[in-house]
Amino acid sequence: MSGDATDRFVAPFRDPELGRRLLGAIARAARPGRTYALMEFCGGHTHAIARHGLPDLLPAGVRLIHGPGCPVCVLPVGRLDMALALAARPEVILTTYGDLLRIPASGGDTLFKARSRGADVRMVTSSLDAVALAAAQPDRQVVFMAIGFETTTPPTAVAVKQAEERGLDNFSILSNHVLTPPAIDAILGGSGAPRLDGIIGPAHVSTVIGWGAYQDLAARHQTPMVIAGFEPLDVLQAVHDLIGQVNAGRAEVGNQYARAVSRDGNPAACALVEALFEPRPDFAWRGLGRLPRSGLKLRPAYARFDAEARFELTEPEGREPPGCACGEVLKGATEPADCPLFATRCRPESPVGACMVSAEGACAAAHGHRRAPAAAPA
Amino acid sequence: MAATMTPHGPPLDLTHGRVEMSHGAGGRAMAQLIDQLFAAAFANPLLAQGNDQAVFTPPPGRLALATDTYVIRPRRFPGGDIGSLAVHGTVNDLAMGGAEPLYLTAGFVLEEGLPLGELAAIVKSMAAAASAAGVAIVTGDTKVVEHGHGDGVYINTAGLGVIRDPGLDLSGANARPGDAVLVSGTLGDHGMAVMAEREGLAFDPPLLSDSAPLGGLVAALLAAVPETRTLRDPTRGGLAATLNELAAQSGVGMVLEEAALPIRPGVRGACELLGIEPVNVANEGKLVAIVPAARAEAALAALKAHPLGREAALIGHVTDDAARRVEMVTTLGGRRVIDWLAGEQLPRIC
Numbered sequence: 001m002s003g004d005a006t007d008r009f010v011a012p013f014r015d016p017e018l019g020r021r022l023l024g025a026i027a028r029a030a031r032p033g034r035t036y037a038l039m040e041f042c043g044g045h046t047h048a049i050a051r052h053g054l055p056d057l058l059p060a061g062v063r064l065i066h067g068p069g070c071p072v073c074v075l076p077v078g079r080l081d082m083a084l085a086l087a088a089r090p091e092v093i094l095t096t097y098g099d100l101l102r103i104p105a106s107g108g109d110t111l112f113k114a115r116s117r118g119a120d121v122r123m124v125t126s127s128l129d130a131v132a133l134a135a136a137q138p139d140r141q142v143v144f145m146a147i148g149f150e151t152t153t154p155p156t157a158v159a160v161k162q163a164e165e166r167g168l169d170n171f172s173i174l175s176n177h178v179l180t181p182p183a184i185d186a187i188l189g190g191s192g193a194p195r196l197d198g199i200i201g202p203a204h205v206s207t208v209i210g211w212g213a214y215q216d217l218a219a220r221h222q223t224p225m226v227i228a229g230f231e232p233l234d235v236l237q238a239v240h241d242l243i244g245q246v247n248a249g250r251a252e253v254g255n256q257y258a259r260a261v262s263r264d265g266n267p268a269a270c271a272l273v274e275a276l277f278e279p280r281p282d283f284a285w286r287g288l289g290r291l292p293r294s295g296l297k298l299r300p301a302y303a304r305f306d307a308e309a310r311f312e313l314t315e316p317e318g319r320e321p322p323g324c325a326c327g328e329v330l331k332g333a334t335e336p337a338d339c340p341l342f343a344t345r346c347r348p349e350s351p352v353g354a355c356m357v358s359a360e361g362a363c364a365a366a367h368g369h370r371r372a373p374a375a376a377p378a
Numbered sequence: 379m380a381a382t383m384t385p386h387g388p389p390l391d392l393t394h395g396r397v398e399m400s401h402g403a404g405g406r407a408m409a410q411l412i413d414q415l416f417a418a419a420f421a422n423p424l425l426a427q428g429n430d431q432a433v434f435t436p437p438p439g440r441l442a443l444a445t446d447t448y449v450i451r452p453r454r455f456p457g458g459d460i461g462s463l464a465v466h467g468t469v470n471d472l473a474m475g476g477a478e479p480l481y482l483t484a485g486f487v488l489e490e491g492l493p494l495g496e497l498a499a500i501v502k503s504m505a506a507a508a509s510a511a512g513v514a515i516v517t518g519d520t521k522v523v524e525h526g527h528g529d530g531v532y533i534n535t536a537g538l539g540v541i542r543d544p545g546l547d548l549s550g551a552n553a554r555p556g557d558a559v560l561v562s563g564t565l566g567d568h569g570m571a572v573m574a575e576r577e578g579l580a581f582d583p584p585l586l587s588d589s590a591p592l593g594g595l596v597a598a599l600l601a602a603v604p605e606t607r608t609l610r611d612p613t614r615g616g617l618a619a620t621l622n623e624l625a626a627q628s629g630v631g632m633v634l635e636e637a638a639l640p641i642r643p644g645v646r647g648a649c650e651l652l653g654i655e656p657v658n659v660a661n662e663g664k665l666v667a668i669v670p671a672a673r674a675e676a677a678l679a680a681l682k683a684h685p686l687g688r689e690a691a692l693i694g695h696v697t698d699d700a701a702r703r704v705e706m707v708t709t710l711g712g713r714r715v716i717d718w719l720a721g722e723q724l725p726r727i728c
Binding site (some may be wrong): 007009010014016019020050051052053054055056057125232271348349359367 | 565577637643646647650653655707708709710711712713715717718
């Protein structure tokens with residue numbers, strides 16, 4: 001990576017002058033007296049909106065609502081309990097991406113706490129690091145706690161392929177991979193979410209599955225969607241385009257993120273995932289409940305790399321933290337600040353719910369970038 | 379270090395030799411290590427006293443005392459190593475109080491198996507950093523822990539300094555609404571250089587730590603602007619943690635301009651890649667200065683005139699916000715709060 005890459009790939013999409021022009025266009029497009037309830041699906045959008053202070057800059061009628069697109073936020077407590085049970089086994093090295101280590105499981109336990117009790121829990125920045133670890137430590141069982149939407153599934157598939165090619169019998173994954181379209185379907189199908197006028201569609205996910213994957217959803221629910229990148233001008237342009245569709249009574253899939261997203265996405269990545277994974281009958285989401293065919297597990301041919309089979313795990317009924325409104329926040333039904341625990345018992349340094357942990361979580365974004373008076377120090 | 383200056387035994391094998399438990403056991407092997415490595419590199423009259431303590435008469439003025447312990451992986455990184463860092467970190471803590479560093483102590487916790495050649499390089503780097511900062515390492519200690527019980531080497535240094543100006547008052551409680559907030563150069567260089575090295579990420583040009591002693595820069599600033607309210611080095615937790623500390627200590631708020639923050643393109647790129655904010659990343663050769671608004675230009679000029687302050691910038695001002703928030707006006711004109719980091723810095727998933 002070169003130092004000036006940010007000048008080419010980031011700076012133009014944060015340009016203040018272009019931003020002012022877009023904001024002017026949004027103000028002219030938004031009809032006085034009507035509201036536009038727009039959900040940003042991804043945590044990446046939520047983070048960008050908070051980080052760049054966008055809500056202050058939009059007309060009063062434009063309301064941005066956080067969606068469920070934060071992988072660690074939607075992971076139900078039961079799956080974390082499974083990871084903790086694995087980590088407690090002396091032969092296991094549990095590897096995962098960073099954010100997950102701080103998410104509270106049943107009773108407030110976390111993988112960080114498990115590590116301080118002596119469990120071998122390691123943060124990796126690539127699924128392939130976990131494969132390399134398994135190769136280097138043949139006498140240990142390396143489990144990769146795989147998590148994420150369609151963006152992170154292909155790297156997990158590559159890791160399993162590598163483990164197969166290297167003949168590793170001490171590598172497995174605990175798959176928590178989930179699919180975006182079923183979640184959007186649930187949100188638009190009235191899962192208790194507010195009535196939405198439009199959706200700012202996923203950025204990275206769409207590079208894999210393509211914008212064509214949402215056409216049926218937009219038509220069926222008569223709700224426009226605009227795929228947008230994670231830079232502030234991307235989000236503003238999507239807001240502008242959505243307002244235009246709403247005003248015109250259209251419900252199409254627009255693609256603002258054309259520099260990275262095509263209609264069909266990344267067929268090679270999709271084919272690899274299809275070859276290794278199959279949909280589970282259903283999968284539990286925090287906030288959205290059990291959604292049919294929304295989660296992925298390894299196909300039977302790869303069962304020896306499936307930690308659930310290898311260690312004979314079953315998903316326990318996890319206990320959600322009492323009083324935590326994460327479930328309601330994740331479907332846009334509640335604002336983070338309206339949760340009774342927000343900034344009181346639940347704070348970034350001592351999170352009660354998952355949405356306060358990840359930088360993409362709606363509560364962490366609202367807390368870290370809040371404008372409201374700070375709560376008294378605990 | 380309690381060493382006699384008589385060399386013990388044959389020369390240390392710096393090519394193949396490794397730290398052994400005997401190097402911390404108080405016997406000949408330890409004396410050999412101290413003589414040939416530490417005493418030879420740090421040589422100065424107080425160390426040469428060869429006693430369990432360094433004895434000296436303090437100069438006139440108020441004394442300042444600081445300590446810090448250095449645990450860093452990797453031990454060597456572009457722009458420095460744990461040895462130079464162990465000197466810079468502690469002399470900078472003294473400098474932020476306006477103290478001129480006089481003496482350092484050095485405590486080493488060595489892990490069995492550390493190559494002696496690497497230890498020698500660290501000690502040499504430490505000696506060079508001390509010499510450049512004008513400070514003498516006058517006493518020390520060595521312990522060895524079993525293999526697997528340490529990251530090669532941990533170093534503790536304590537520093538003693540003198541504040542010669544009896545009127546100087548640089549407490550973090552001194553910031554007043556209206557004051558200007560300055561930073562002496564680019565943000566996040568050290569933390570991102572270390573993170574890139576640790577993660578094996580290559581950047582072109584490579585990211586370099588800014589690790590450097592700030593005594594000279596502080597002296598230049600205080601000579602030009604003796605009314606300076608407070609100085610602090612934004613190390614762990616970065617600019618965000620330092621400004622929140624100062625805001626809490628002084629009972630004030632602050633507003634920064636995002637567009638004014640000096641950040642190298644490579645650091646910005648690395649931060650984007652890893653999902654990290656430059657304002658949360660550690661610096662080891664930068665200071666934050668808060669000065670009365672009327673003296674902001676003079677302070678900026680004094681910083682820029684020094685080799686370590688060429689990229690200094692005026693980044694914001696102090697407000698009377700009773701909630702003691704540190705806010706930032708984004709490049710797009712929005713506003714957001716700059717908070718402490720919640721815990722460990724963790725890369726995002728998607």
